[in-house]
Amino acid sequence: MRDTLGLQKTEIWMSAVVGVRGTMVSRVLLGLLCDRFGGPRLWMMIILVFTGIFTGMTGLVQNYQGLAALRFFIGFAGGVYVM
Numbered sequence: 001m002r003d004t005l006g007l008q009k010t011e012i013w014m015s016a017v018v019g020v021r022g023t024m025v026s027r028v029l030l031g032l033l034c035d036r037f038g039g040p041r042l043w044m045m046i047i048l049v050f051t052g053i054f055t056g057m058t059g060l061v062q063n064y065q066g067l068a069a070l071r072f073f074i075g076f077a078g079g080v081y082v083m
Contacts, residue, residue, distance in 0.1 A: 011064045018068045019075030026079025051077035
């Protein structure tokens, strides 16, 4: 990945941090949504469907910004598993 996208070691590390931030945001938002509207299964299904789209877009990443955005949304889906 580093060679293909021309990334530095710190950019790869930061993309992982962005993924963790996505998970943190997801946990807060999903907790609020589940408290207000109930049933975590509905929210899990919706988010996992959209995450499939982002996962499929992995091959389209051209630079660090694309990688960071993709990792954020995939990390956002990671918050689903703690519900």
